[in-house]
Amino acid sequence: MPIDSRVEFDLIARIRARAGPGDPDLLVGIGDDAAVFLPTPGLALVSTTDSLVAGRHFRPDWSAADLGHLALAANLSDLAAMGARSRWALLSLTLPAADPVWLDGFLDGFLALAQSTRTTLIGGNLASGPLNLGVQLIGEVEPERIARRGGAREGDRILVTGSLGDAAAALELSERAGPELERRLRRPEPRLAAGRRLAGRVSALIDVSDGLLADLGHLLPPGSGAEIELGQLPASRALSAAFADPEQRWPLQLGGGNDYELLMTAAPGQVPVLAARMEELGLELSDIGTLTGRAGLRCLRPDGSVLDPASIGWDHFAD
């Protein structure tokens, strides 16, 4: 169900020309009723979808290329959290106007990230209406390496890749955010390589898209809880410079979303191996707490005092 048909064909021709030669497993690409591809024998398929909506997920001053990157990155992060490789993408764009300049910018951001993650754009859909940028991704994973959310056990360590809070800081500082924080918000780097190396050795894995506490809540089996050591929350240099007072920094690191790091639980004995694997990627792995057998969450300051999540506006976790 197209924009005006003729305009739609022009835009599709543009996308098709830029999508480039497909991978050898692609039998039918852009321009037919549906895309057809051959999956790798023996692998399971991993599928996810996410969309960016005007006025919700980005600011009006962001470039089309930022949106192209971000729309794909959010989906890639979900594949990373399953331990999967990315393979094929579909684009479902609802656009207020058929603007080829905007579309070219969007494709700049989208296709650069697609290429660096070996993702082939194989099809999609264009419609006319309020801006809605949908991406669907299909990846592959060895069935024995699928990283689920549900396997955390009491006594497991809680670990996170990279650093937390940059995206939330960029949102809070708005125009006063420096380029490093701003880049983290607009051009997040999904942790695909990390997910591949963690899968099979963690008890549970998820990406930090909604915020540390929200996403940690998804990893906790019923009746279990967590103890977080606030002093261990990893902060980038840019975040520490912008928020030198940890009492200001922790709420951003606990509640802020859009970091797209990987959060996991693992048996204590696995931690050194996992840290070594992340080091191969130049990525920090921080041990930030323990999974406990008592429901509820405790955030402990370095001096042993407790930070109440409700005091920073957080009320979801207890549910």
Add this chain to the structure above:
Amino acid sequence: MPIDSRVEFDLIARIRARAGPGDPDLLVGIGDDAAVFLPTPGLALVSTTDSLVAGRHFRPDWSAADLGHLALAANLSDLAAMGARSRWALLSLTLPAADPVWLDGFLDGFLALAQSTRTTLIGGNLASGPLNLGVQLIGEVEPERIARRGGAREGDRILVTGSLGDAAAALELSERAGPELERRLRRPEPRLAAGRRLAGRVSALIDVSDGLLADLGHLLPPGSGAEIELGQLPASRALSAAFADPEQRWPLQLGGGNDYELLMTAAPGQVPVLAARMEELGLELSDIGTLTGRAGLRCLRPDGSVLDPASIGWDHFAD
């Protein structure tokens, strides 16, 4: 990137409860970062996406169940046009409000059609914003049976399943449309079984979503054209009753979209076999014209005179 997180979880729990037990090939369903499934060894995968946008693809008085059916049907029709079976669906819903009653209605329509086509809902995404109902489908097809658009040859017959023009008539008549025409518009039946039986014996296949002339245009190799016999265009009893004058009916049948029939080209010798296969399904197959070696389109009335598509507001075909 959720609506308000807590409301999102409630809605997702609702969808998850109703999606029912997955098929045995589903390893990870709704509620993780992504869905994981095992494809059938030896088959190719077929993937498509389509979305319904508020104010474009449906009228405000349509029920949520109508929209659930239609959003899935439009995607199923694309799989039918590849000769594929439907297997797995993702839902990407952008909703102005988190309304569980609306969602239940939507799921009524969506899941009834999913069940009857053996499609399993495996995941998706909820966001807050102007209504946008996206569906992504993954199906399977034998590599040797893939029905593409590109194989039409001079001298091939042009064939279409079922009847044309009902949906356009319902749109034109609006509240004066009877229940049969209205049903055709809101509850189209994607021709999956027909696609399976046609695949491998047709030279090109497409679904009629944009209108007969528009979709026929996609099947014509460069430099070729088509001759359509207007007297052979299949009309339902309801359409013939509402538009007894063929001069009024033909424009609806040539230009109107949303019929979701299958349009194909085939060598003349294949026509009896194809017709017999459609008869097994209780479905008419009409031989409506010929693919010619001369660019352009000729629509011939039963008396041999020519109907100019431009005279009915059609100007796309010549491009």
